[in-house]
């Protein structure tokens with residue numbers, strides 16, 4: 001009984017929950033003794049490509065239950081859905097490089113599809129830091145841009161690296177959450193969870209909510225009687241052909257297929273949590289779930305991403321589970337006075353809570369101003385209309401967005417209009433507060 005009271009007091013849990021957990025721990029300690037928390041917890045990082053925050057039930061009611069497992073997760077002790085994470089950019093490479101280095105795009109310079117600015121410049125990445133601290137590191141990558149053969153360096157530091165899901169002949173259609181989860185969890189189970197074993201850092205990258213949007217057979221969010229051009233499996237190019245004339249019905253159909261893909265990832269999240277619990281690892285595991293950027297589904301006559309820095313693309317989820325034993329080390333500083341978080345802070349926060357030293361470029365400190373930027377240059381010159389150069393700053397509950405190519409600026413009030421659908425007028429007092437901030441923040445300059 002002493003073990004029960006120690007363990008339940010330590011975890012701050014109710015008695016039945018503590019008993020369940022203790023029974024789980026008996027399987028892996030082998031001796032039945034309550035154990036002190038690990039010095040270095042396990043870390044599981046799930047990054048979902050193209051996942052906007054507002055379709056997830058813990059954030060906003062999308063009118064149906066799209067993410068039952070996420071909803072269940074945030075009701076558990078030590079888990080929370082944090083609002084206000086601003087993506088560093090509106091496409092994969094710059095944002096993933098920020099998560100991997102703790103740097104802004106101006107600092108890491110990973111802004112292009114190919115060439116020197118398509119590769120990580122620093123060796124001091126998140127997985128390298130965990131590996132250097134003695135972690136066993138495993139990663140499964142489903143985005144073709146981040147596979148080893150693309151030479152960007154995202155695989156550095158991983159002892160186990162599986163990017164087969166990102167190497168399907170048609171990368172926009174072949175990848176499934178099931179494939180990613182199965183690969184990652186098999187590796188995880190091989191590691192064992194005994195206290196004497198080194199801790200684990202596992203990263204799983206999911207691609208499902210990225211177009212094409214596939215029909216999931218186990219769930220149905222389709223619009224009854226809809227017979228328009230929105231069909232499951234339609235390519236991004238095809239969807240973009242119609243983006244200027246999206247009707248409310250088309251948008252409902254798009255959201256239906258998009259939500260089905262989110263639902264598939266949510267099921268995978270449930271499997272990850274279940275496995276961590278079955279392995280007796282849950283109370284020693286920092287779990288972080290986030291996204292690189294969101295997706296536009298017709299809100300501004302756009303479908304896809306890279307095209308703006310509006311809410312659909314830059315407001316991304318951040319769900320964390322921090323077990324009680326590690327909560328005193330958990331610190332994710334809010335941007336000053338704004339209630340928002342910068343993507344640059346994810347790496348230092350993960351390293352700090354894990355007791356792992358930070359490389360010199362990483363700093364755990366609240367940014368004064370939140371920033372996002374996109375400088376997307378298409379590889380094929382005929383796609384010149386997809387060349388986008390925009391910058392955004394967030395402060396005082398406002399976002400100022402600057403389109404450098406279109407020579408336009410918009411100001412939005414995030415407190416009154418979080419979806420950023422109504423730009424503020426030219427005489428709004430917020431302009432004089434926000435315009436100087438564009439000069440205070442360093443943005444990437446195209447060479």
Ligand SMILES: [Zn+2]
Pocket residue numbers: 049050091092093292293
């Ligand atoms: Zn992406």
